[in-house]
Amino acid sequence: MNSVIKYFKDIFYGVSTLWAGMRVTGKYFVSPGQIVTQKYPENRATLKMADRFKGEIIMPHDDNNQHRCTGCGICEMNCPNGSIEVLTNRVPNEDGKVVRVIDKHVYHLSMCTFCGLCVKTCPSDALAFGQKFEHAVFDRHKLTKILNREGSSLKKEVKS
Amino acid sequence: MSEEIIKDVIIGESDDYIINMGPQHPSTHGVLRLEVCLQGETVKYLIPHVGYIHRGIEKMCEASSYPQIIHLTDRMDYLSAHMNNEAVCLCVENAMQVEVPERVKYIRTILDELNRIASHQLWWCAFGMDLGALTTFFYGLRDRELILDIFEESFGSRLLHSFNTPGGLMHDIHPNFQKRVKDFITYFRKKLPEYDQLLTGNVIFQQRAKGVGLMSKEKAIAYGVTGPSGRGSGFSCDLRKHAPYSAYDKVQFNEILYNEGDTFARYKVRMDEMWESMNIIEQLIDNIPDDGFTAKMKPIIKLPAGEYFQRVETARGEFAVYIVSDGNKTPYRIKFRSPNFSNLFVMNELASGGKIADLIAISGSLDLVIPDIDR
Ligand code: SF4
Numbered sequence: 001m002n003s004v005i006k007y008f009k010d011i012f013y014g015v016s017t018l019w020a021g022m023r024v025t026g027k028y029f030v031s032p033g034q035i036v037t038q039k040y041p042e043n044r045a046t047l048k049m050a051d052r053f054k055g056e057i058i059m060p061h062d063d064n065n066q067h068r069c070t071g072c073g074i075c076e077m078n079c080p081n082g083s084i085e086v087l088t089n090r091v092p093n094e095d096g097k098v099v100r101v102i103d104k105h106v107y108h109l110s111m112c113t114f115c116g117l118c119v120k121t122c123p124s125d126a127l128a129f130g131q132k133f134e135h136a137v138f139d140r141h142k143l144t145k146i147l148n149r150e151g152s153s154l155k156k157e158v159k160s
Numbered sequence: 161m162s163e164e165i166i167k168d169v170i171i172g173e174s175d176d177y178i179i180n181m182g183p184q185h186p187s188t189h190g191v192l193r194l195e196v197c198l199q200g201e202t203v204k205y206l207i208p209h210v211g212y213i214h215r216g217i218e219k220m221c222e223a224s225s226y227p228q229i230i231h232l233t234d235r236m237d238y239l240s241a242h243m244n245n246e247a248v249c250l251c252v253e254n255a256m257q258v259e260v261p262e263r264v265k266y267i268r269t270i271l272d273e274l275n276r277i278a279s280h281q282l283w284w285c286a287f288g289m290d291l292g293a294l295t296t297f298f299y300g301l302r303d304r305e306l307i308l309d310i311f312e313e314s315f316g317s318r319l320l321h322s323f324n325t326p327g328g329l330m331h332d333i334h335p336n337f338q339k340r341v342k343d344f345i346t347y348f349r350k351k352l353p354e355y356d357q358l359l360t361g362n363v364i365f366q367q368r369a370k371g372v373g374l375m376s377k378e379k380a381i382a383y384g385v386t387g388p389s390g391r392g393s394g395f396s397c398d399l400r401k402h403a404p405y406s407a408y409d410k411v412q413f414n415e416i417l418y419n420e421g422d423t424f425a426r427y428k429v430r431m432d433e434m435w436e437s438m439n440i441i442e443q444l445i446d447n448i449p450d451d452g453f454t455a456k457m458k459p460i461i462k463l464p465a466g467e468y469f470q471r472v473e474t475a476r477g478e479f480a481v482y483i484v485s486d487g488n489k490t491p492y493r494i495k496f497r498s499p500n501f502s503n504l505f506v507m508n509e510l511a512s513g514g515k516i517a518d519l520i521a522i523s524g525s526l527d528l529v530i531p532d533i534d535r
């Protein structure tokens with residue numbers, strides 16, 4: 001007799017625990033106001049990443065197409081995986097002194113691990129993180145970028 | 161037992177039925193191969209084969225300066241990235257005898273605990289899913305998303321945040337940080353009981369978890385099983401209590417211990433740890449001191465020649481760093497003691513003699529992260 005009672009008790013206990021779980025799912029089923037899923041990519045127009053989001057490395061240029069990079073190469077030295085190559089030229093400036101100017105700041109997005117060391121250690125704050133995150137391309141060579149723009153120059157106030 | 165295994169491997173019995181679980185098996189959560197010997201549905205023994213994603217991180221570290229090592233440690237146990245970073249930072253700071261500001265200690269502790277909650281949430285999702293309860297996955301990820309958003313706002317990345325640096329933090333926390341963390345705690349205190357309703361009390365789950373994969377305290381100690389898996393067997397191994405670092409000596413919390421040693425006990429330890437983590441964060445979040453987010457460090461960090469050791473408690477157990485320095489800016493040799501490596505090898509003891517379906521429950525309850533095993 002006892003075993004029969006236990007048998008039915010177990011069944012009721014089992015059903016009641018299942019019911020406890022179903023109540024939670026049911027609650028969310030009937031209250032769609034609590035939907036938490038992001039509708040990406042439909043919300044592309046309104047999607048705003050956090051200010052500090054590490055999407056890629058960029059070199060900010062101002063309206064006169066001027067950047068702050070002196071070509072010192074500290075970022076290249078600090079990068080753990082060789083994602084940055086700084087190519088410089090030596091050219092005479094207006095006083096006739098030969099100075100180092102940046103030719104190409106090459107950035108391999110495909111190798112970057114977003115550790116942030118280049119941005120942190122750059123002595124003239126020339127680098128920053130960009131918010132773009134849709135980097136998928138069909139040709140991986142497109143992931144190698146030249147950060148300084150065509151015809152850009154060094155800002156006056158930055159000492160090289 | 162181990163001699164028996166070796167004998168079996170070398171000689172092999174003709175009627176042994178050997179199958180490979182993995183390296184591409186959803187319940188191993190990564191590329192882990194378990195060579196399982198079956199008799200019918202009963203597991204006779206199993207041999208874990210590791211190394212499918214060995215990247216040679218320890219060797220890579222020998223060519224990296226100390227700030228560069230940090231981002232490699234992220235990629236071992238990616239779910240406790242912050243704790244791994246912290247271990248290396250603490251080791252370097254101790255070696256150079258740098259006193260970091262109080263603010264850094266508080267923030268590190270808060271982030272440790274947030275990271276622990278996020279890690280346990282993901283474990284809970286995946287554990288439920290391993291045992292056939294798909295619903296848990298959505299509920300766990302829903303709440304984990306909020307922590308990741310906080311991380312994203314403050315450090316710019318969600319999983320591998322490389323936020324620690326020898327001497328302090330990369331940059332200061334976001335002005336919204338405190339408010340968002342407090343909001344999250346208020347929210348999650350309401351939501352955590354839902355986890356219990358959904359899974360803990362569920363009779364199907366309980367029957368699959370209770371009494372499965374028994375691990376005695378002696379076995380846990382013998383195999384070096386630490387973290388929640390060890391504490392489920394009554395092995396008191398919480399380094400936050402026993403060897404406090406950062407701000408853990410300033411907070412009150414309990415070490416969660418269960419003595420049953422089965423899958424359900426390990427489950428309960430993690431569920432209770434989430435409550436404790438919230439308590440720790442609440443004690444710290446309102447009194448973060450304001451004395452700068454980094455100590456003064458030389459631009460090039462060189463450790464004095466010698467040997468240095470530091471261990472921390474990650475979400476999975478004891479993570480330790482051992483650095484041998486010869487005075488250069490790169491370490492001469494570095495060794496990481498990762499918790500998952502030890503936790504994995506006890507699996508043969510737990511699963512032998514059980515059913516193969518229980519093997520999934522056991523591997524889920526040990527909460528393995530494969531990149532941490534292979535390094
Ligand atoms: S980006 Fe900064 S660190 Fe890199 S070369 Fe230019 S100035 Fe130097």
Ligand code: SF4
Pocket residue numbers: 057078079080081082083084111112113114115116117118119
């Ligand atoms: S973020 Fe790190 S890996 Fe990427 S370019 Fe900068 S230093 Fe190199």
